[in-house]
Amino acid sequence: MSKKTKNIDTTNIRALTPFLPDNLFVAKTPDRGRAVFTSKLIPAGTVIEIAPMIVFNEKDRLLLNDTFLYEYYFEWGKSGRKGALALGFGSLYNHSYAPNARYLPDFDLNILEFVAVRDIQPGEEICVNYNLDPDDQTPVWWERDKIKKKKQHP
Numbered sequence: 001m002s003k004k005t006k007n008i009d010t011t012n013i014r015a016l017t018p019f020l021p022d023n024l025f026v027a028k029t030p031d032r033g034r035a036v037f038t039s040k041l042i043p044a045g046t047v048i049e050i051a052p053m054i055v056f057n058e059k060d061r062l063l064l065n066d067t068f069l070y071e072y073y074f075e076w077g078k079s080g081r082k083g084a085l086a087l088g089f090g091s092l093y094n095h096s097y098a099p100n101a102r103y104l105p106d107f108d109l110n111i112l113e114f115v116a117v118r119d120i121q122p123g124e125e126i127c128v129n130y131n132l133d134p135d136d137q138t139p140v141w142w143e144r145d146k147i148k149k150k151k152q153h154p
Contacts, residue, residue, distance in 0.1 A: 024049065024126075026092055035125045036089045042120040048101055049114045051090030056083050077107055086112050095140055096127035102134045 023040040042048060055076055056064075061083030064070055072091040076084035085091055090112050093101070100120045104113045117134050120126060130140045 021049070024089055026089060029094075029125070032094050034092055035094050035127075036092050037123060037125050038120055039122055041122060042116045042126075044116050044118045046116045047113060048116055048120075048126060049088055049090065051086040051088040051112045051114065053084035053086055053090075053110045053112060055110050056085075058082055074105070074112070076105070084110065090114070093126055093128045095130040097129060097137055099127045099129045099134050100124065101126050101128050103128050103132070105132075 058081040076082040
């Protein structure tokens, strides 16, 4: 018995497969642990990576808060109640308030697209602002946690 395959018109379909160019690599830094770097120039506006996401519900997200994965997952969905772990290098980009890249979540396709916001030089670490907006200077979660602890224990 033969199986018939259905041809699909791919003209308007966006690929969901990981897009990970060969110029990206992960290396240890002296002060930030692992980080993502490039070995080639990445011009501003270039898509660096498209990372598929493993999405989990709010209950599972809250359980992960007491594990090491807390540092690697993204709040996910329009309400931010779900969580998601990025495949590829997506969960390894470090934070910066002066990032050279940004990430764009697509909650329908469950992907993160990483895009250069300026030219990124060979050997340079690729960083994103964890607040989503590259210009957002709001303290990120570990800074907010430190501020809370100081207020509780002066």
